[in-house]
Amino acid sequence: MIFIENDGHTNPKLNLALEEYILRHFSADEDYLLFYINEPSIIIGRNQNTLEEINQTYIEDHNIHVVRRISGGGAVYHDFGNLNFSFITNHDGKSLSNFKKFTEPVIKVLKSLGLNAELKGRNDIEVDDKKISGTAQFSTGKRMVSHGTLLLDTDLSEVAKALTVKMSKIQSKGHKSVRSRVANISEFLKAPLTIQEFRQLVLEGLYEEREPFKTYQLTLEEWSAIHALKSEKYDTWEWNYGRSPKFNVQRSKRFSIGEIDLRIFVEKGYIMEFKIFGDFFGKEPVVHLEQLLTGLRYDHAEISNVLEDVNLNEYFGALQKEAFIELIYGEDE
Template identity: 80%
Template structure:
């Protein structure tokens, strides 16, 4: 395992560009660990509709960065009280969506600090039913990134203000508010701990789990490539806010794998455009599935026939194909002019 120094950068666009650069460009025979701390920001999941996840006015008024990441899952709030960790490893065909494998060493470190931490639900680390960490993954096919947050002393009041939390998600958790189910690690520590000291403790704890880490500092040429990726992708409106579709049908439902929100534009009885949003995790890009259904007659049998050879689980995880088809074209009435 090689620890990458991010040189103290706190711009979330640069840090996400650094993470992707490591994933796609550094020696694929090595495993890497990256830590970073971001300025106040909302990090949007790859498949989410940005404008419906954030409180746009509040974000603008408070100069909060809004950046889309390459992994799935839900939107999260970052600030200087939150430590982000990222493992970049080979994809062995069994590790994607295996959050237990990558959170286990982090949980052991938290337990050594006196926290009764454990993995709960799909991808959350919790203490006493309170979420202190969320994790997500992304795979290129051969390589993968498993990353997460560690809420040491983040401003939890900002979470509810900056995020536009859907009622369906709140109700599915059985809680009245996001704040009620999120906590800071500092609440469970006997002594106050600065984020830099916490970072060092986590790093030393992870050292104990594996052979001593090597440290690597990017060259000036590599940093220039990272900054170019930031400029070309993570600084752009198209990446962070794009994909807002024209639609006349909206169908959404929360499944065990997460929420699916479909925006379908149907004209003359055929699907002319389709965009799929949500906080689910999948390994294949949604664009290929969306494109596959364009031109299909908006009819259940026609949709089923078009998807006959498609492995739906590649896009959404453990979701039965018939349930996806029912969502695209179910029995419920929709408000649409076809």
């Protein structure tokens, strides 16, 4: 097995691009191991509805990355207290969905640190019935990636805040994440470890499991290609949000001018249909607004930009524009 150094990069978009690049372009004659530690971020499963999984206002206010990964499963929170591991190997038809095969060496390392770790369910590592690691897989051709998290000292309060959605009513065909009871590995250690100390111990333990072990430094050309993949895919709104499954949103609120009831059909992150109902009095027919908003990305900034020069008083009476935008794309109080 070859361990690939990521040179200490903590940008989740770059690290996921690195992982995919190794999967698709490195020799199929070798197995690879990758470690990375990410800045605060929400990592969304491939088949999930991003908007349903996250507290958009909170993540924007706290500069938390939102990135979709290529594997399925639920949304997870990463920060500097979380170590991510990734095995990139061939699959023989039996390895895919065989999480035990890839978690066993990790569990052995955890046990050597005094943790009563075990694989529970399909893809979680638990200690005393508390989840300290989740794993996921993706395959392409003959190659596959099996990756997971190791919660050493993650800010668990941020997990709840960043992954709690407050949209009033939403129905989705996406896979909603099931929140599990989670704990940090640090809670079970006899002596504290920094994330770098923990990383080194896990790496040494895996070295013992998979000899011979080599370490590889990426070339400048390879890094250039990885940065290009990041730019073309992982930096894009279309990948991180736009690939979300379609869903229906209903948002309503009573203002001094009456009730406004919005029915919005969003598909792949774009507003495909927008209908306005209510008991307000307005001069202009709201169909003009509906047509104006149809076809836009379901994105706060884009909606705000389009409505910038629109006089909403012509449609609703004395209604503040910010209040209407908040109704379309805001968070409930």
